[in-house]
Amino acid sequence: MAAYAVITDERGMLLAHWREHGASAWTLPGGGIDWGEDPADAVVREVREETGYEVVVEALLGIQSRVLTAAQRLLPGEPAQHQVRIVYRCRVVGGELRDEVGGSTDTAGWFALDAIEDLERVSQVDYARRVAGLL
Template sequence: MSARKSTRLAAYAVCVENEEVLLARWVGPSGRRWTLPGGGIDHGEDPLDAVVREVMEETGYSVQVDALLGIDSIRRALPGTLSDTDWHGLRVVYATTVTGGELRFEEGGSTDMAAWVPLAEVAALDRTELVDVGLELARTRPPTGRNEGVLPA
């Protein structure tokens, strides 16, 4: 039996201010892990509009998009009850700046907290690899938008 194929397109924000990064705590099937604010792009929605919407939903902040940092491509085999899924994730990563709002937590969504985390403390967090990917894209600003420095888990 061949695996079912699935693709997910999402947009995420790297927002760094005063040596702190804005993170959201994702509630997934394997528990809670810190990640970049962002998420799935709705059908017909522009990725830039999606990241602005997602940051507001997950953190309470309005943001402006400063730059496209890159597109991260990951692929995973996901076991299923009837068949396995060959899953492909495309993650559009933007540099953003907070322009308004107040920090608050999402209710009834895929995240349950948001916080400013000192960059020096990120390595000690239970986090998704997307945090490292996004910070590396922000640090290196590769001209192709492809991150060669952090390989997906």
């Protein structure tokens, strides 16, 4: 279970660069929900950790559910996994853009909406763009 943020303004869309297990792609800022943590609190925490920005949640955009078979997992021998991703529209209210240190992302940046098509990105970015009305 994870929570992710769609954040847009005049600079474009904020994305984080995910890098784990030898794979990398642009993704939404966000991540795992801690035990007992409210998903809206989790997305605020994750955005702060990955980008340096303080955000407020404005709306629930959607819930994406998918199952990865063992063969689809990045690491051999991992079991099948059911992923539930809660996607929120958020707004930056403070902080400064910075890179995450020691996490699953290594940098974050703003991208013009028409430039996102050219990025190596996870499918979740396109799902989020659809539910946010950005496609």
